[in-house]
Amino acid sequence: MSDTPKDGAKTGAKVGAGDYPLAEKRPELVRGRRGKGIEEVTLDAVMAGEATMADLTITPEMLRLQADIARSAGRPRLAENLERAAEMADVPQDVIMAVYELLRPGRARSTADLAAMASTLRTTYKAERLASFIEEAAQVYEKRGLFTFRY
Amino acid sequence: MSDTSQAAPNRWKRFSDWDERPLRLDNFAAEDPANGFSVMAGARDPKPGVAMSGGRITELDGVPEADFDMIDIFIARHHLDPEVVEEAMAMPSIEVARMLVDMHVPRTELTRLAHGMTPAKLAEVVAHLNSMEIAFAYSKMRARRTPGNQGHVTNAKDDPVQLAADAATAVAFGFDEIETTMRVSRNAWSNALACCVGATVGRAGTLFQCSSEEAEELQIGMAGFTSYAETVSVYGTEKAFIDGDDTPWSKAWLTAAYASRGIKMRCTSGAASELLMGFHEAKSLLYLEARCLCMQRAMGAQGTQNGGIDGAPLAASIPGGVRGLMAENLIAVWLDLECASGNDARSSESEIRIGAKILPYLIGGSDLICSGFGSILKYDNSFNPSLFNGEEMEDYLVLQRDFEADGGLTPVEETRALEVRRRGIEALAAVFEELRLGSIDEAMKASVIAASGSRETQSFMPRQVAGISAAIKDRGITVVDVIKALKARGFQAEAENLLALVKLRVSGDYLQTSAIVRGDRVISAVNDPNDYGGPGSGYRMSDARRAEIAAIRDVLDRDEVLRAEATYEAAEAQRIAYRNMGPARVGNDPDEVVVGISPAFGEKLFRTLAGHPLSRVLKAIVGGIEENGKRARIVRMHHTGDTSFLGLSAARLSGSGIGIGLQAKGTAVIHQKERLPHNNLELFSNAPITTLEHYADLGRNAAIYAAAEMPEPVVVPTNGEALGARFHARVALIYAIETGLCRDGAAPEEIALEFLKGAA
Numbered sequence: 001m002s003d004t005p006k007d008g009a010k011t012g013a014k015v016g017a018g019d020y021p022l023a024e025k026r027p028e029l030v031r032g033r034r035g036k037g038i039e040e041v042t043l044d045a046v047m048a049g050e051a052t053m054a055d056l057t058i059t060p061e062m063l064r065l066q067a068d069i070a071r072s073a074g075r076p077r078l079a080e081n082l083e084r085a086a087e088m089a090d091v092p093q094d095v096i097m098a099v100y101e102l103l104r105p106g107r108a109r110s111t112a113d114l115a116a117m118a119s120t121l122r123t124t125y126k127a128e129r130l131a132s133f134i135e136e137a138a139q140v141y142e143k144r145g146l147f148t149f150r151y
Numbered sequence: 152m153s154d155t156s157q158a159a160p161n162r163w164k165r166f167s168d169w170d171e172r173p174l175r176l177d178n179f180a181a182e183d184p185a186n187g188f189s190v191m192a193g194a195r196d197p198k199p200g201v202a203m204s205g206g207r208i209t210e211l212d213g214v215p216e217a218d219f220d221m222i223d224i225f226i227a228r229h230h231l232d233p234e235v236v237e238e239a240m241a242m243p244s245i246e247v248a249r250m251l252v253d254m255h256v257p258r259t260e261l262t263r264l265a266h267g268m269t270p271a272k273l274a275e276v277v278a279h280l281n282s283m284e285i286a287f288a289y290s291k292m293r294a295r296r297t298p299g300n301q302g303h304v305t306n307a308k309d310d311p312v313q314l315a316a317d318a319a320t321a322v323a324f325g326f327d328e329i330e331t332t333m334r335v336s337r338n339a340w341s342n343a344l345a346c347c348v349g350a351t352v353g354r355a356g357t358l359f360q361c362s363s364e365e366a367e368e369l370q371i372g373m374a375g376f377t378s379y380a381e382t383v384s385v386y387g388t389e390k391a392f393i394d395g396d397d398t399p400w401s402k403a404w405l406t407a408a409y410a411s412r413g414i415k416m417r418c419t420s421g422a423a424s425e426l427l428m429g430f431h432e433a434k435s436l437l438y439l440e441a442r443c444l445c446m447q448r449a450m451g452a453q454g455t456q457n458g459g460i461d462g463a464p465l466a467a468s469i470p471g472g473v474r475g476l477m478a479e480n481l482i483a484v485w486l487d488l489e490c491a492s493g494n495d496a497r498s499s500e501s502e503i504r505i506g507a508k509i510l511p512y513l514i515g516g517s518d519l520i521c522s523g524f525g526s527i528l529k530y531d532n533s534f535n536p537s538l539f540n541g542e543e544m545e546d547y548l549v550l551q552r553d554f555e556a557d558g559g560l561t562p563v564e565e566t567r568a569l570e571v572r573r574r575g576i577e578a579l580a581a582v583f584e585e586l587r588l589g590s591i592d593e594a595m596k597a598s599v600i601a602a603s604g605s606r607e608t609q610s611f612m613p614r615q616v617a618g619i620s621a622a623i624k625d626r627g628i629t630v631v632d633v634i635k636a637l638k639a640r641g642f643q644a645e646a647e648n649l650l651a652l653v654k655l656r657v658s659g660d661y662l663q664t665s666a667i668v669r670g671d672r673v674i675s676a677v678n679d680p681n682d683y684g685g686p687g688s689g690y691r692m693s694d695a696r697r698a699e700i701a702a703i704r705d706v707l708d709r710d711e712v713l714r715a716e717a718t719y720e721a722a723e724a725q726r727i728a729y730r731n732m733g734p735a736r737v738g739n740d741p742d743e744v745v746v747g748i749s750p751a752f753g754e755k756l757f758r759t760l761a762g763h764p765l766s767r768v769l770k771a772i773v774g775g776i777e778e779n780g781k782r783a784r785i786v787r788m789h790h791t792g793d794t795s796f797l798g799l800s801a802a803r804l805s806g807s808g809i810g811i812g813l814q815a816k817g818t819a820v821i822h823q824k825e826r827l828p829h830n831n832l833e834l835f836s837n838a839p840i841t842t843l844e845h846y847a848d849l850g851r852n853a854a855i856y857a858a859a860e861m862p863e864p865v866v867v868p869t870n871g872e873a874l875g876a877r878f879h880a881r882v883a884l885i886y887a888i889e890t891g892l893c894r895d896g897a898a899p900e901e902i903a904l905e906f907l908k909g910a911a
Contacts, residue, residue: 021660021673030658038657043643043650046634053629056375056653058413066659073677074259075487075664077229081403081451082662085410093373096408097366103401105393130407136228137400144221144389146398 015065016072022065029065033057060086080129087127095120099130103137106150114138174501180468185433187426190466190475191278193435199272201240206233212271220389222442225399226270229449235267244272248279251288251485254685258292262487266448270441273485277478278437282511285477289492290515291683292484294454294676295665296690298516300559301491302326302526304346305533306605309338309616311345311583312576312591313599313608318349319575320568321526322357324544325561327667328379328491330523332362332533335613339363341620343376347649348582348633349575355648356668358415358661362534365405372414375630375653378661379415381456381491381522385446386420387439390430403450413656415666417454417489418447422475423462436466440479448486453664455483456522458493467498473508480517489665489676491522497529497536505538506550513547514556516690518665524560528604541603551700557692562703572600578642585636586628588619712884719757719764725909727766729753732901735786738806743782744853745810746772747801747899749792750892752815756885759817760839760878763846770906771843772811772819775850781807781857783850785904789897792889794836795829798822800899807857811849816885817841821853832856837867839878 019026023038030038032055045051063086071079088096099117101107108114114134122131141147169175184194202210208227209216219227247264250256265273280288302321306313314331321329329350331342343361350357358378361371371377383405386392392399402418409416420443422436431439440457447455459466459476466472476493483490492512499505512520524547525532525540532540539547544560551558563571576599580591589611598609611619622628630653637646651671655661661668666675683689692700738745746769758764773783786804788797794812798820801810808824809832817838820831835841835849848865855862 017677020663020675020677021658023655023658023660024672032657038654041650041654041657043634043638043646046631046650047638051631053375053631056631056657058411058656058659062657062659063410063662066662069677070663073663074262076232077448077451078453078664079451081407082410082659084403084407084451088407088411091411093369096404096411097369100365100401100404100408103398103404104396105398105401133400133403137398140221140224140400141398143224146221146393150396 013065015068017069020069020073022062022069030062031059033059058089060089063089084129084133087125087130091121091125091127091130099134103134105146106148108138108141109147109149111138111142114141172501174499174504176500177504178468180465182470184435187431187433188469189435190422190469190471191274191435191437191478193438194433196274196435196438197271199240199244199269199275201231201236201269203233203236208233208236212269221398222387222389222392222446225449226442226445230266230445231269232266235263237267239264239267240269240272244275245279247276248284251276251280251292251481252284254291254683258681258683261292261485265485265487270445271438273445273482274435274438274441277481277485280478280481282474282477285474285481286511286515289477289481289484289511289517290689291681292481293515293517293681294484294487294489295518295667295674296679296681297669297674298557298559298690299327299519299667300325300524301328301330301519301522303523303532303534303537304329304331304349304526305333305342306527306531307334307533308605308608308611309333309335309342309613310599310605310608310610311341311579311616311619312595312610313602313605314342314345315349315575315579316572316599317527318346318359319352319571320563322350322353323563323567323571324526325559326357326524326526327559327669328358328360328519329526330360330362330381334533335617336363338613338616338620339367339371340623341616343371344582344623344628344633345579347376347630348579348637348645351637351645351648352571352574352578355651355671356655357652358668369408369412369414372409373412374628376633377414378652378656379417380409381417381419383416383452384419384424385443386425386428387442388425388430388432388434391425391428394428394430399446399450406450406452410659410662413659413662415661416452417456417491418450418452419456419460420444420447421457421460421462421493422472422479423459423465427462427465436469436472437475437478441482444479444482444486444488448488452488453662453666454489454491454518456491456493456495457483458490458522459496459498460493460522461496463493463496463498467504473498477511487664487676489518491519492517494521494538495523495534497538497540505543506546508538509547509550510554513550513558514554516557520558530606531604545703548700548703552703555692555697555700557690557696557700561699564704569600576600578637578645581640581642582633582636585640586632588622589615707880707884709884709887712881713755713888716756716758722909723753723757723764723766726764726907727753727769728905728907729787730903730905732903735804735899735901737804738784740782740806742780742857743784743806744776744850744857745784745786745801745805747786747788747797747804747810747812748902749797749814749889750787750789751792751889752787752813755888755892756815759815759841760881761817761841763817763843765815766906767843768813768817768846769904771846772813772850773904775847775852776854779851779854779858781854785902786899787902788899789892789894790899792886792893794818794820794834795822795831798831799824799826799828802826804899809853809857811853814838815889816882819846819849821849821856823856833864835865835867837869837874839874840869840872841867
């Protein structure tokens with residue numbers, strides 16, 4: 001992608017189940033990766049090259065808003081997942097897949113491998129939730145002997 | 152001593168008949184809890200229980216914290232809500248079971264309690280419910296009010312042309328989600344692009360999935376071709392989970408990863424997967440699935456695909472297996488997860504078992520009734536045959552109509568089907584040319600438009616598809632390129648539809664529980680919550696939706712019957728003339744048999760239900776009477792159209808006392824003047840299978856009765872056809888035409904028949 005990824009405008013908006021669906025009820029909040037409002041992404045804009053994949057890509061901010069909606073609708077676990085997703089939205093695909101691979105049984109050789117990955121996520125991507133999640137996995141893998149080599 | 156020349160029967164032949172039925176192809180397994188073959192009562196199923204210390208779960212279903220496996224840990228930390236646990240676990244299971252079927256207990260109160268319940272508790276509660284109660288509770292507890300359905304779109308050649316046509320067709324039939332997969336995994340990008348283009352025809356918003364290897368599936372999603380995923384499988388024992396090469400943490404990671412790319416996802420689990428994988432721990436199917444479902448909620452997945460899935464046929468082989476599949480779906484929705492409720496892998500060769508399996512979901516509704524209805528033919532289904540497939544699509548449509556139940560699908564007229572298939576193919580051809588991916592010639596198009604399945608197509612083969620797929624992937628083609636190509640080639644509506652769908656991912660609205668798109672709007676458990684609270688609440692079909700479901704093809708009405716009869720009128724006019732000779736008298740000729748015909752006979756109706764022209768029927772009857780030395784006299788009744796009364800009235804006019812009653816639809820009776828109306832001599836009630844020979848025999852027997860002799864009664868042999876189903880709609884319409892001509896007290900009329908040249 002040639003477009004530089006960046007967060008959509010940080011609105012600091014507070015939303016709840018009553019604001020859902022956002023695209024309908026709060027369209028002014030719905031912005032893609034380059035801050036372009038969703039109503040500006042028209043077919044003409046796409047043809048003119050003014051709207052790109054980046055404008056059709058979800059942002060951490062939108063994911064956080066959806067997490068707020070999920071929580072207000074009584075779904076705290078879904079909200080937590082969307083908050084992890086919000087942190088992950090800025091993490092490159094190859095890093096996401098590398099962490100996934102490392103979390104599979106027998107891939108990491110010790111807690112250290114996972115701890116290193118957690119540290120990268122915390123420092124490079126400010127992904128505190130993801131880092132803690134990986135650290136929790138490391139403890140469990142240690143306890144349950146999941147660092148055993150599989151192939 | 153037994154007679155050795157005649158061996159004693161060693162088998163009731165009915166068993167041999169049963170051996171031939173498709174049912175007997177199914178495997179059935181004995182209940183064997185120690186070896187994992189138990190639906191709800193595993194040898195090592197734990198008793199429900201929790202111990203807490205300072206807000207921390209220290210014992211879960213009989214396992215102390217020190218012995219927790221990774222699944223216990225995940226559930227203890229991420230599923231159980233410490234504020235509800237003590238309250239929920241203290242409630243007697245039977246009481247909770249009653250709340251599930253109590254329309255006065257709101258769904259939200261029950262989901263709150265479920266979040267404090269352990270897997271063993273959830274399983275114990277639903278085990279108190281019988282199948283009907285499970286179905287009712289499911290209907291009350293499912294998350295979104297409006298039901299929906301998902302279809303498979305695949306083919307045996309991975310042919311993109313057919314995928315585009317079949318995706319367009321599936322959209323026309325109303326699937327909310329369509330799912331593809333490949334015979335050859337490297338064809339994933341081609342399958343994704345082809346279905347994505349086909350699904351733009353007709354309306355926007357059909358969510359689309361390309362089931363493939365995790366990393367590739369995510370990449371395809373990021374390129375914008377797909378909008379949901381359901382390949383994140385979880386298992387109920389630690390060993391099965393590890394054997395599946397994952398952990399709850401790796402799967403939770405993927406769950407977040409899909410959301411981070413704006414892609415809807417649900418997990419997959421289902422009864423008997425652990426049994427199939429050999430790591431069941433002697434626990435029941437339902438208990439292990441309850442663990443899976445608690446994990447899925449704990450991971451923060453919005454939903455699940457469960458209800459057996461690949462294990463459904465194995466579950467169905469065990470006593471109570473199908474009830475168990477329903478029970479696990481109930482736990483899913485009770486936990487407040489979207490449920491794509493299985494009804495996916497074909498769990499039987501018996502069409503009766505298939506029809507019975509779908510019914511609770513059809514009448515109760517489900518977020519996605521099938522987590523893969525085969526919109527294509529069985530042999531084209533790359534996931535393996537579904538419970539329902541292209542072959543049985545119309546059966547399903549009729550079931551919707553029978554039960555006035557919204558199964559998520561809508562009948563499609565023949566011309567419309569051709570139209571959308573053509574449009575899908577033309578759109579794909581345009582995109583292929585515009586993006587230099589290949590050329591689709593007219594012969595390929597024509598073969599695919601008409602084809603019911605890939606065995607009838609002359610189109611791309613898997614090896615060619617691999618090249619197309621590689622080009623899409625390697626050149627980094629995205630959905631934006633496809634939108635541009637559609638627009639550039641004049642597919643304006645399709646370009647708009649695709650853009651509208653991709654734009655939905657920017658807001659993330661369809662990441663909420665049970666989200667689908669209807670009429671460009673996202674509806675989910677947030678803005679369309681299931682509010683069932685008894686009759687008059689919850690989902691009710693609108694009049695418009697009811698009309699859509701009712702509109703199956705080839706429906707008879709009165710005009711249609713009269714139109715069909717009119718096409719026979721001219722031919723009959725060449726064969727026979729009925730001359731009205733005035734009021735009929737009572738005869739005194741002992742050699743006569745009176746044939747009483749019905750009011751519309753030869754006037755408005757011209758053939759029997761078996762399709763015999765009425766002229767030929769009369770000729771056969773008259774011939775049979777005359778061959779036996781008697782004479783036929785024809786009388787038209789105007790006071791009745793009923794066979795018995797036609798016959799009795801004829802008999803009372805007859806010098807011999809023997810009469811024949813004959814309706815235009817071909818039902819006939821031999822009657823005698825002294826008898827009670829419904830105590831006739833011979834009745835020919837199965838008009839659709841009555842032949843001209845039978846009518847000749849009828850005339851012969853009437854002549855024999857007239858000679859005061861006793862003939863061998865004519866038996867019209869039946870093969871057990873459901874004649875009512877085949878004919879009664881027409882019968883009722885035809886009979887109304889007869890009764891419409893009846894006049895109270897009208898006198899019978901003498902008819903002179905003249906058989907004309909046209910009568911062969």
